[in-house]
Amino acid sequence: MSIVELGRFMDDLADASGKAILPFFRAQFGLDDKARGGAPFDPVTEADRAAEVVLRAMIGQTFPGYGILGEEFGAERLDAEYVWVLDPIDGTRAFIAGLPTWGTLIGLTRNGVPVRGLMHQPYLGERFTGDGRHARLRGPAGERTLRTRRCADLGQAILATTDPRLFAEGEEAERFRALEGQVRMSRYGADCYAYCMLAAGQIDLVVEAGLKPYDIVALIPIVEGAGGRVTAWDGGSAANGGRIVAAGDPRLHEAALKVLNP
CATH class of the missing domain: 3.40.190.80 (D-Maltodextrin-Binding Protein; domain 2)
Structure with missing residues (x-):
């Protein structure tokens, strides 16, 4: 798969996970505490699980030899050269509170080194991507290159x-x-x-x-x-x-x- 095709596939992953998540946002949904009443509170929602199921299914069909590490359903083939690393909703506490500062994280490592990353905020329609050399934002205002600002102090x-x-x-x-x-x-x-x-x-x-x-x-x-x-x-x-x-x-x-x- 070429770099362009990989980028399109990651966009497909983001689209599919967003469709799985958005019906739950600012709505009623099931909620569990993975800490089982301990501290700190570690929530997981129906939306987290639904999105990761979709992501894993798509990756398994397209990249059957790749590994997967996801927050909700664990690890598969971590010894593979390429491993997908997934957090269906990073910021579950914000999600529960109806705040749009959560996102879906889709990463890819090669021999343990992160080589591609995507953060999708489907409610705001923003998608941040990077490959370690370049980074882009696509959103309602269009597409632009991302650059950090200079601040040494x-x-x-x-x-x-x-x-x-x-x-x-x-x-x-x-x-x-x-x-x-x-x-x-x-x-x-x-x-x-x-x-x-x-x-x-x-x-x-x-x-x-x-x-x-x-x-x-x-x-x-x-x-x-x-x-x-x-x-x-x-x-x-x-x-x-x-x-x-x-x-x-x-x-x-x-x-x-x-x-x-x-």
Whole structure:
């Protein structure tokens, strides 16, 4: 399959998952807590499951030899050269609350390295794509190239994280608070949308902890394709999730790592 055909197939995946999800958004639907009453609340909805079923079926028919890692239905053939990494609704809490800051994440790795990524927000009609070298946004206003903005100084930066309470109390939370104390402004609750706004030059820094591969793999080629950097807090690969820092400017990324690794 050519690069163009792969892009069309990913668009087909986004279209199909959007059709499965949208009937549930701002409507009544079934909801479970994967934490089984523990903390933190880990919701999954009928929409999450319906979309992943569709995605897996399409991938299995078109790429039967590829692996799949999805949030709701686990892993298949992770030893394959190519593995699809899926999060049908990243930002389920926002979805439950009727807020449009969730998205469907569709990523592709080759030998463990993220090589293609797509974030689809079907309610807003926005689609962010990247291959690590280029990144694009298609939406109601048309199509454009994504570029991160230049910002080398923490004191001028806008930082985003999903929820500061998700950092483990102790050293992890202290490191985050130390970094947050140096930035101009911070925003909470945007999940995958924050990374896309970083790629679009609206946000400068995203810092997270406790991520799974399906939370981040699709976003890495988008951010890096727009000129940003995404790593673990120790500077290593972010592909396995965990503690993540993404920055639009490599100089800001370096400055953030110094605070997160005193």
